[in-house]
Amino acid sequence: MAIPDYQKIMLPLLKYALDGQEHSMREVIGALADQFSLSEDERKELLPSGQQPLFDNRVGWARTYLKKAGLLATPKRGYFEITEEGINVARQSQKEINTQFLSQFPDFIKFKSSKKQDEKISSELDELSERTPQESMELGYQKIRKExxxxxxxxxxxxxxxxxxxLVIDLLIKMGYGGSRRDAGKAIGKSGDGGIDGIIKEDKLGLDVVYVQAKRWDTNVIGRPEIQKFVGALYGQRAKKGVFITTSNFTQDAKNYVLGIDIKVVLIDGQELAQLMIDNNVGVSTLSVYEIKKIDSDYFTDS
Structure with a gap:
């Protein structure tokens, strides 16, 4: 089945705690994954940032909202237990718990009201039926990054x-290649030796070198013949490593070809080039930085 949204997790999570014992988040995540019959792939599916499993994140937010409503308590870091109010709710013939249901509890109303920006904006909690706030933020980030x-x-x-x-020089240096920029600047664009545009140090000590081919093409797709020409030039130089960078794309035949040769050749198309530039801050600048913080439970623990 599909991974349930965090609201569908609330009632099963609350009922899991009906035994009155303290439970760890790791324990309940595994139990609820079994209850929802999630596959291994679904259990491992990550948030857009790749920092946390999606299901784990949704269980965490379900616990947070139940806690804000006073139905769960957190006696110590990483653990939770049900409250008297939570027991009463769990024993009702309730088919589902959602943010609308939680709005009957004063603590949750207070929490909900704190999220409003002004009187014209209704609570975002009612709109997030499937995505947690962290998911929405990460998906928004991915959209901005893609644009x-x-x-x-x-x-x-x-x-x-x-x-x-x-640009290629700047990127390779930011990625840790090329030694100094002066060395790299002398290498790239100077060789032109049978399909090789330049030679750049693999590390600052120059223990090995990488041969580079860079094609600033608009619409033409790089096919196998172009890659074979580059590989032939590498063999002629007795080279072991090469990087072929283009603003265009590679055909599948070209990609398959480099998988079956002895020389290590990395193909970087336009999309990957842009991603590497963003990751290494080449040609881009930071507009805003947002930090997601949480309570440091250790700070509030009595010595």
């Missing part, structure tokens, strides 16, 4: 070949 990737690719396709070579 930035597209803008970067379009911008790169319109720059001069010389500027593109400098």
């Amino acid at each position: 930035l990737e597209i803008d970067l690719i379009n911008r790169i396709k319109n720059i001069s070949p010389d500027f593109f070579e400098r």
Whole structure:
């Protein structure tokens, strides 16, 4: 089945705690995953950021909202237990607990009211039927990032070949290759030896080198013949490693070809180029930074 949203998790989570014992989050996540008959892939599915399993995140938010309503308590870090009010609710013939149901509890109303920006905005909790606030934030981030990737690719396709070579140098250096920028600048764009645009140090000591080919193409797709030409040039130099960078894309035949050769060749298309630029802060600047924080339970523990 599909991974349930955090509201559908609330009632099963509350009933799980009916034994009155303290339960760890790890324990309840496994038990509820079994109860919802989640597959291994569903249990391992991650948030857009890749930082946490999606189901774990939703169980965490379900616990948070039940706690805000006074139905659960957290006696110590990573553990929770049911309250008297929670026992009363769990024993009712309730088919589902959601944010609308929780709005009858004064503590939850107070929590809900604190989320309003002004009188015209209704609580976001009623709108998040499937996504937790963290999911919504991460999905929004991924959307912004995807739009930035597209803008970067379009911008790169319109720059001069010389500027593109400098861009490649800047990126490789930011990724830890090339030694100094002066060394890299001398290497890229100077060779032109049978399909090789440049040679760059793999590390600052220059223990090995990487041969580079960079193609600033707009719509033409890089096929197997172009890659074979590059690989042939690598064999001619007795090279072991090569990177082929393009603003375009590679055909599947080209991708399959590099998997069956002895030389290690990495293909970087326009999308991956844009992603690497964003990750390494090349050609982009930071507009805003948002930090997600939580209570430090250790701080509030008596010594």
